[in-house]
Amino acid sequence: MRYSRLAVSKVGAVLAALGISLSAGLSGCFTERRNEGAQLYASHCANCHGEQGQGLKRLIPPVAASDYVAQHRQELPCLIRKGMQGAVVVNGVEYNQVMPSHNDLTDSQIANLLNFVQQNWGNKNQAYTIREASELLGQCNGSDGQ
Structure with missing residues (x-):
């Protein structure tokens, strides 16, 4: 089967246009979520834990360079979903406020949100997958499947 150069050129132009619009659409989709962890931290956590995760003196524990963040990986999704009350020791200091x-x-x-905390302010911990977070949330009846 033979195609004219004009037909091949038109098909190439259409495919190129589709590729550009498809990649623009996909990048827009991913761009919205790219900084989601930082945005969620700013809107849900920074008021208490500080803009740089530094905590608040002996009232609110830090999440920056936090041994608790590193050592309690399995519990962190449920801690965010369900909150927490009671004493907790972070970097050798006891805190006892309601989260x-x-x-x-x-x-x-x-x-x-957890991946943002896991990878910033001196924390160099393994990232969560959505599946892992959902499974861990299931242990506290906290998964919404989304």
């Missing part, structure tokens, strides 16, 4: 629950966050948002 509110965040039932408004989806499983994937919790994973993104």
Whole structure:
């Protein structure tokens, strides 16, 4: 089968245009979520834990360079979803304030928020997958499957 150069050229132009619009659409989709963890931290956590994760003296524990963040990986998704009360020791200091629950966050948002904390301010911990976060949330009846 033979095609004219004009036909091949038109098909190439159409495919190129589709590729550009498809990649623009995909990049827009990913761009919205690219900084989601930082945005979620700023809107849900920074008021208490500080803009740089430094905590608040002996009242609110730090998440920056936090041994608790590194050592309690399995519990962190449920801690965000359900909140926490009672004493906790972070970097050798005891804290005893109520942390509110965040039932408004989806499983994937919790994973993104935790990944932001896991990779910033001196924390160099393994990232969560959404599936892992959902499975861990299932242990506290906190998974929404999203």
